[in-house]
Amino acid sequence: SAVISQKPSRDICQRGTSLTIQCQVDSQVTMMFWYRQQPGQSLTLIATANQGSEATYESGFVIDKFPISRPNLTFSTLTVSNMSPEDSSIYLCSVSRQGGEKLFFGSGTQLSVL
Amino acid sequence: GDSVTQMEGPVTLSEEAFLTINCTYTATGYPSLFWYVQYPGEGLQLLLKATKADDKGSNKGFEATYRKETTSFHLEKGSVQVSDSAVYFCALSAVYNFNKFYFGSGTKLNVKP
16 A cells, blocks of 8 residues: 555645645655646546656646656655645645556645635 | 547435446546445445456445446446435546556446435
């Protein structure tokens, strides 16, 4: 299994500001993933964060809006930049184990943008 | 592209009732299929999975069978408990990239005593 600590658990932010979300895993993992869950919708993959290389972003997500850091094999951050109310969502960090066929999730960050 | 569709909630049942949450998928090839559960205040966790056609995943009294003919992976439980109250997500991992998961929108289950 994997224990994933994510913080903050929730935040209320002003339009135009940025928020950095931290994700700490209790053991080394190759790939870490960032998801977004908008109200009433499914989880959507934002990007895959690999240690030592740039993150790989999914269609519709760009580095300028969602910069990601991955300084080592147990830690990653996701920044939501220049926020607008449309960014209000739950942001989830996850890692894969067992050959990639099992995802473990952090408890999420609930972001509200006013 | 790959996608997952699951029944909308919330679903409200009395304790010991039978549960079915429908899930259908669209995918290239034969993906692996999953059910994740999110209990109140907790992160998502894997409930069960099936990796090939006709496989049955099971855990904690829940079952789901991988049906390629109907591209479905419905979640069932014969007798729900109050402690099963949670949000349930159906998901698949892409054949071309097993690290890429597609999730349904989630179904909230409320079980009343």
